[in-house]
Amino acid sequence: MRILPIILLLLSFSGWAQETTVKLGLLKYNGGGDWYANPTSLPNLIKFCNDKLNTSIATQIENVEPGSPAIFNFPFLHMTGHGNVIFSESDVDNLRRYLEAGGFLHIDDNYGMNDYVRRELKKIFPNQELVELPYSHPIYHQRFDFPKGLPKIHEHDNNPPQAFGLFIDGRLVVFYTYETDLGDGWEDPEVHDDPKDIREKALKMGANIIEYAFSN
Numbered sequence: 001m002r003i004l005p006i007i008l009l010l011l012s013f014s015g016w017a018q019e020t021t022v023k024l025g026l027l028k029y030n031g032g033g034d035w036y037a038n039p040t041s042l043p044n045l046i047k048f049c050n051d052k053l054n055t056s057i058a059t060q061i062e063n064v065e066p067g068s069p070a071i072f073n074f075p076f077l078h079m080t081g082h083g084n085v086i087f088s089e090s091d092v093d094n095l096r097r098y099l100e101a102g103g104f105l106h107i108d109d110n111y112g113m114n115d116y117v118r119r120e121l122k123k124i125f126p127n128q129e130l131v132e133l134p135y136s137h138p139i140y141h142q143r144f145d146f147p148k149g150l151p152k153i154h155e156h157d158n159n160p161p162q163a164f165g166l167f168i169d170g171r172l173v174v175f176y177t178y179e180t181d182l183g184d185g186w187e188d189p190e191v192h193d194d195p196k197d198i199r200e201k202a203l204k205m206g207a208n209i210i211e212y213a214f215s216n
Contacts, residue, residue: 021056021057021058022055022056022057022058022075022076022214023057023058023060023062023073023074024042024046024057024058024061024062024074024076024077024078025061025062025063025064025070025071025073025074025076025077025078026042026061026062026063026064026077026078026079027064027065027066027071027077027078027079027105028063028064028065028066029065029066029079029081029085029086029087029091030085030086030087030088030091031083031084031085031086031116032083032084033081033082033083033084033085033113033116034081034082034083034110035079035080035081036063036081037080037081037082037110037183038080038110038183038184038186038187040186040187040188040191041080041183041184041186041187042061042078042186043059043061044186044187044188044203045186045203045206045207045210046058046059046061047059048186048203048206048207049206049207049210049211052143052207053143053207053210053211055210055214057210062074064077065091066087066091066094066095067088067090067091067094068094069094071094071095071098071103072098072101072103074103075102075103075104075213075214076103076104076106076210076213076214077098077103077104077105077106078105078106078107078108079105079106079107079108080107080108080109080110080113080183081110081112081113082110082111082112082113083112083113083116084113084116085113085116085117085119085120086116086120087120087123087124092120092123092124095124096124096125099124099168099173099174100168103173104172104173104174104175104213105173105174105175106174106175106176106177106209106213107174107175107176107177108177108180108181108182108183109176109177109178109179109181110181110183110184111154111156111181114178117176118130121166121174121176124166125166128166128167130164130165130166130174130176131164131165131166131167132162132163132164133149133163133164133165133172133175135147135148135149137163137165138212138216139163139172139175139208139209139212140208141208142207142208142211142212143204143207143208143211144204144205144207144208146204146205146208149161149162149163150162150163150177150180150182150205151180151182151185151198151201151202151205152179152180153180153181153182153184153185153194153198153201153202154180154181154184154185154192156179156181157179159179160179161177161178161179161180162177162178162179162180163175163176163177163178163180164176164178171216172212172216175209175213182202182205182206184202185198185199185201185202185203185206186199186202186203186206
């Protein structure tokens with residue numbers, strides 16, 4: 001099994017190693033869904049984290065395919081879009097190894113990918129079901145406190161936001177955010193004209209996800 005360079009996760013939060021730069025990966029999946037949606041979201045989130053969490057994350061986003069060995073270079077993968085998602089058998093095997101080796105996958109439904117995400121995650125973990133995380137989960141209580149869970153950024157179907165997870169030996173490895181659209185809240189202000197307080201909530205929750213993934 002290939003070993004993920006977890007030392008980079010740990011060093012990025014240590015005061016004596018701010019020279020260490022970590023990169024985040026954007027998952028470029030097949031199936032026709034727009035994996036490239038929200039192009040300004042991750043750069044803005046990274047800038048926010050570097051400012052508020054004192055991280056040293058590269059602002060350049062790397063696009064990476066799920067079947068590529070390159071995913072092992074990224075401690076954190078982000079996935080978003082509106083449509084269909086298809087993981088091939090090699091994608092599934094590679095993603096499973098990545099998650100088992102210490103990687104973290106955040107999936108943010110940009111609206112319309114829910115059924116496809118659930119189907120494809122079942123390929124990776126056929127014996128698991130996505131579990132809704134309680135408000136007491138530590139991911140809501142990192143640098144910023146969200147006692148009622150995910151903030152609501154965009155309406156979508158007017159349902160409350162939900163967060164689901166998949167675990168390996170008790171470790172959260174897939175964090176799936178649904179009916180919230182955090183990524184839209186991370187985008188440049190003029191893209192969606194979201195109020196400042198809404199964008200701030202989205203960025204703070206995103207920072208919590210980054211901090212949790214890097215420290216667990």
